[in-house]
Amino acid sequence: MRKTLTLIFTLITLSLFSQIYNPVSWEFSQSKISDSEIELEFKANIEEGWHLYSQDIPESPPATSFTFIINGDTSIKVLEESESIKKYDPNFDMILKYFSNEAIFKHNIKFEEADNFKIEGYVDFMVCDDAQCLPPDYVEFSFNIPEHSTDSKEAEESRWWLFLSALGAGLLAILMPCTFPMIPMTVSFFTKQSKTRSQGIRNAIFYGVSIIVIYIIVGVGVASVFGSDAANLMANNVYFNIGFAILLLIFGASFLGAFEITLPNSWVNKSDKAADRGGYIGIFFMALTLVLVSFSCTGPLVGIVLVKAASGEILDPVIGMFGFSLSLSIPFVLFALFPNWLNSLPKSGGWLNSIKVVLGFLEIAFAFYYLSKADLIDGTAFLTREMFIAIWIMIFASLTLYLLGMIKFSHDSEVKHLSVTRFSLALVTGVYTIYMIPGLWGGPASLMFGMPPDVMFSESPNGVGNSYYQDNEDELLSEIKDLKLIMSQGNFSENNLSLEEITKRKEELKEKREMGPQRIKVFHDYDDAIEYARLVEKPLVIDFTGYACVNCRQMESNVWSDIEIKSILKDDVILVSLHVDATKKLPKEERYETTMAGRVKKIVTEGDKWMVFQANTYGTNSQPYYVFLDNEENTLIENANYQDYGTVSLFKDWLKRGLDSYNK
Numbered sequence: 066m067r068k069t070l071t072l073i074f075t076l077i078t079l080s081l082f083s084q085i086y087n088p089v090s091w092e093f094s095q096s097k098i099s100d101s102e103i104e105l106e107f108k109a110n111i112e113e114g115w116h117l118y119s120q121d122i123p124e125s126p127p128a129t130s131f132t133f134i135i136n137g138d139t140s141i142k143v144l145e146e147s148e149s150i151k152k153y154d155p156n157f158d159m160i161l162k163y164f165s166n167e168a169i170f171k172h173n174i175k176f177e178e179a180d181n182f183k184i185e186g187y188v189d190f191m192v193c194d195d196a197q198c199l200p201p202d203y204v205e206f207s208f209n210i211p212e213h214s215t216d217s218k219e220a221e222e223s224r225w226w227l228f229l230s231a232l233g234a235g236l237l238a239i240l241m242p243c244t245f246p247m248i249p250m251t252v253s254f255f256t257k258q259s260k261t262r263s264q265g266i267r268n269a270i271f272y273g274v275s276i277i278v279i280y281i282i283v284g285v286g287v288a289s290v291f292g293s294d295a296a297n298l299m300a301n302n303v304y305f306n307i308g309f310a311i312l313l314l315i316f317g318a319s320f321l322g323a324f325e326i327t328l329p330n331s332w333v334n335k336s337d338k339a340a341d342r343g344g345y346i347g348i349f350f351m352a353l354t355l356v357l358v359s360f361s362c363t364g365p366l367v368g369i370v371l372v373k374a375a376s377g378e379i380l381d382p383v384i385g386m387f388g389f390s391l392s393l394s395i396p397f398v399l400f401a402l403f404p405n406w407l408n409s410l411p412k413s414g415g416w417l418n419s420i421k422v423v424l425g426f427l428e429i430a431f432a433f434y435y436l437s438k439a440d441l442i443d444g445t446a447f448l449t450r451e452m453f454i455a456i457w458i459m460i461f462a463s464l465t466l467y468l469l470g471m472i473k474f475s476h477d478s479e480v481k482h483l484s485v486t487r488f489s490l491a492l493v494t495g496v497y498t499i500y501m502i503p504g505l506w507g508g509p510a511s512l513m514f515g516m517p518p519d520v521m522f523s524e525s526p527n528g529v530g531n532s533y534y535q536d537n538e539d540e541l542l543s544e545i546k547d548l549k550l551i552m553s554q555g556n557f558s559e560n561n562l563s564l565e566e567i568t569k570r571k572e573e574l575k576e577k578r579e580m581g582p583q584r585i586k587v588f589h590d591y592d593d594a595i596e597y598a599r600l601v602e603k604p605l606v607i608d609f610t611g612y613a614c615v616n617c618r619q620m621e622s623n624v625w626s627d628i629e630i631k632s633i634l635k636d637d638v639i640l641v642s643l644h645v646d647a648t649k650k651l652p653k654e655e656r657y658e659t660t661m662a663g664r665v666k667k668i669v670t671e672g673d674k675w676m677v678f679q680a681n682t683y684g685t686n687s688q689p690y691y692v693f694l695d696n697e698e699n700t701l702i703e704n705a706n707y708q709d710y711g712t713v714s715l716f717k718d719w720l721k722r723g724l725d726s727y728n729k
Contacts, residue, residue: 087199087202088111088112088114088115088192088199089109089110089111089112089115089117089190089192089202090109090110091107091108091109091110091188091204091206092106092107092108092110093105093106093107093108093206093207093208094106094108095208098173101175101176102173102174102175102176103173103174103176103208103210104171104172104173104174105171105172105173105174105184105208106169106170106171107131107144107169107170107171107172107188107206108167108168108169108170109164109167109168109169109170109190110166110167111164111165111166111167111168111192113166114194114195115165115192115193115194116150116163116164116165116192116193116194117129117163117164117168117190117191117192118161118162118163118164118190118191118192118193119146119149119161119162119163119164120143120144120146120170121149121162122161122162122163123159123161126154126156126157126161126191126193126198127189127190127191127201129168129170129188129189129190129191130188130189130190131143131144131170131172131186131187131188131189132186132187132188132189133184133185133186134184134185134186135182135184135185142172144170144171144172145170145171145172146168146169146170146171147164147167147168147169147170149162149163149164149168150162150163150164150165154193155195155196156193156195156196156197156198163193174210176210182210183207183208183209183210183684184207184208184209184210185205185206185207185208186205186206186207187203187204187205187206188203188204188206189201189202189203190202190203190204208684209683209684209685224380224381224384227381227384227385227388228384228385228387228388229388230385230388231384231385231386231387231388231389231392232388232389232391232392233392234388234389234392235388235389235390235391235392235393236392236393237420237424238389238392238393239392239393239396240420244355244393247355247397248396248397248400251272251351251355251397251400251401265401265402266402268348268401269397269398269401269402270398271345271348271349272348272351272352272394272397272398272401273394273395273397273398274394275348275349275351275352275353276352276355276356276390276393276394276397277387277390277391277394279352279353279356279390280356280386280387280389280390280393281383281386281387281390283382283386285382285383302442303439303442303443303648304439306435306436306438306439306442306613307435307436307439309435310432310433310435310436310439311432313428313429313431313432313435314428314429314432316425316428317425317426317427317428317429317432318425318429319425320421320422320424320425320428321422321425321426321474322418322422322474322475322476322477355397418476418477418478419477419487422467422474422477423464423467423468423490426460426461426463426464426467429460430457430460430461433448433453433456433457434516436448437453437516437517437518438612438613440518441518441522441612441613442612442613442646442648443648444648444649446522448518449518449522449523449524450504450517450518450519450520450522450523450524451505451523451524453516453517453518454501454504454505454510454513454517455505457501457513457517458498458501458502458505461494461497461498461501462495462498464494465491465494465495465498468487468488468490468491468494469483469488469491470483497512500512501513504517507520507523509622509626510622511622511623511626514615514618514619515615515616515617515618515619515620515621515622515623516615516618517618519581519582519618519621520580520582520583520584567600570596570600571597571600571601574588574593574596574597574600575597577589577590577593581640581642582621582622582625582642583621583625583626583631583634585625585631585634585635585640586635586640587608587640587641587642588639588640588641588642589641589642589643589644590641591607591641591643591675591678593641594607594639594640594641595641595694595696595698597639598639598694598696599696601639602696603637603638603639604637604638604639604693604694604695604696604701604723604724604727605638605639605640605641605693605694605695605696605698606634606638606639606640606641606691606692606693606694606720606723607641607643607691607692607694608640608641608642608643608689608690608691609643609645609675609679609688609689609690609691609692610642610643610644610645610688610689611644611645611646611688612644612646612647613646614646614688614689616688616689616707616711617688617689617707619707619711620689620707620711620716623713624711624712624713624716627713627717629717630713630716630717630720633717633720633721633724634720637724638693638720638723638724643675643678643679644671644672644675645672645675645676645679645686645688646672646676647670647671647672647675648670648671648672649670649671649672650669650670650671651668651669651670651671651673651674655668655674656668656669659677659681660681683704685706687706687707688707689706689707690704690705690706691704691705691706691710691719692704693705693719693720693723693726693727695727701723701726701727702719702722702723702726705719
């Protein structure tokens with residue numbers, strides 16, 4: 066009785082005299098153990114001086130407890146918990162188990178691979194210090210199973226791709242005119258510095274490590290400036306994409322020989338003087354001198370890696386710089402270890418500048434891709450599909466003429482004869498140029514890897530020739546079939562709608578559809594789409610996409626182009642494409658605030674609306690992402706993404722299984 070009165074008195078006192086205060090913050094995360102098991106983690110961060118009670122205590126102070134709601138079933142579960150403190154608690158005059166600073170609770174969930182469900186619930190807890198207790202509180206949690214694995218898998222694949230791309234950029238940097246000639250100088254430096262073979266090996270390895278450390282410092286600097294939240298926003302930001310395009314154009318012009326991008330000479334001179342000191346300090350500054358002197362050639366490549374990395378997670382700039390510096394440093398270390406290999410190196414010459422010029426053409430081509438992204442996000446429609454493809458045709462045609470020796474730039478030496486390598490590259494770029502030409506008239510251009518704007522952003526979105534009228538004819542036949550089905554089933558009378566009212570509403574909704582990828586008519590508003598799907602009694606396929614999403618364009622260009630898939634998307638389902646990066650402002654009365662991933666999110670644009678809808682409803686924010694719904698908005702089969710369903714056979718099977726489930 067005494068303990069109970071103590072607790073009641075404490076709580077009443079606090080409720081009367083205390084401000085709202087919460088010394089505990091909770092973090093919820095999940096990790097994949099296997100294809101059929103997931104570990105849920107509940108972490109409590111506790112302020113100094115306060116403690117959180119264990120699950121295993123008597124009834125007097127409320128124990129920490131976890132309530133789970135799975136498929137409508139509610140249950141209280143005892144979780145595995147981190148090591149607790151067992152000590153006398155003056156608040157309750159008892160020896161109790163509690164946590165200070167931090168508490169971690171874990172619970173494993175097993176599921177079938179095809180399962181797709183949500184775990185919700187709440188944590189009940191109470192915290193005290195040595196003199197008082199706060200009222201019992203609770204925090205809600207939610208997990209999506211197993212959709213979280215998609216994002217982690219995508220992140221892992223993205224980082225491997227970034228690392229390999231950075232490795233490739235580092236190897237290209239070796240072949241630059243201001244980097245390649247430094248290899249003999251480096252070997253000469255180590256020959257003079259090292260008196261024994263073992264000392265030479267140590268010095269060479271330290272030199273390579275120094276190069277890596279210098280570049281990683283740059284990566285850490287970028288990571289500290291661009292946190293992961295800001296980075297994700299940058300990728301879909303108009304000004305960021307325009308800025309990166311301008312950067313690529315400047316780098317491209319520099320590689321073509323218009324000007325040189327160099328660091329101040331004073332930096333190089335100071336570093337060079339420090340390198341003369343000898344010892345490990347001298348070796349480090351020798352590495353720094355290499356980085357500074359080669360900047361005019363490596364700077365553009367480093368810039369590309371960093372900007373690409375800054376569009377990902379916070380560790381990505383570090384990973385990118387590690388990959389770049391690793392491949393850049395290895396040749397210097399190897400030639401320092403084995404000086405005799407120098408005899409097998411090709412001599413410096415015009416071929417180094419040719420590599421630089423080829424990279425310049427490619428950087429200019431990619432600059433227009435980022436301009437196109439900015440154009441699509443902003444909705445200005447300046448770079449149409451035809452304009453983009455025409456620019457690329459001219460760039461690659463010019464590159465072909467350059468490789469054939471028909472175009473020369475300021476730093477090029479005379480081409481007396483074509484090497485087999487140069488002629489082979491000219492054939493590849495020439496064929497690619499010709500391949501892109503049909504894209505000007507609506508050709509698929511799949512090998513452009515989703516970089517051009519979609520056909521819906523074409524100057525002739527309805528196709529060239531009679532393709533538009535054929536589409537209209539097919540659509541009319543499909544609608545007649547739908548109308549006959551509705552009449553035969555009598556659904557219009559069940560919904561208290563006359564046939565005339567249904568026909569009128571269908572016409573109103575039809576006007577809201579627009580020509581989409583592969584000339585498939587799509588909705589861009591979810592409510593309109595689900596209403597239309599109910600009227601025509603067809604399932605709804607949600608396509609979460611983005612104007613700046615390359616994988617979305619790949620999917621639309623290479624997968625949706627299949628005749629059978631295109632037929633299903635045109636005739637058998639209703640398709641709604643929701644762009645999560647749309648910048649069109651919502652009417653003021655439709656703007657609101659909500660929570661996403663535990664944070665307050667202001668819904669101002671259409672993109673905000675669909676992004677939150679995807680994240681809060683389906684537990685993911687990756688695109689493209691596909692959901693198959695019936696007319697009651699129930700998910701019929703597992704949801705699909707690009708990584709797991711990005712081929713014709715897999716996506717076709719997914720669509721057919723969705724139709725089979727709907728027709729049961």
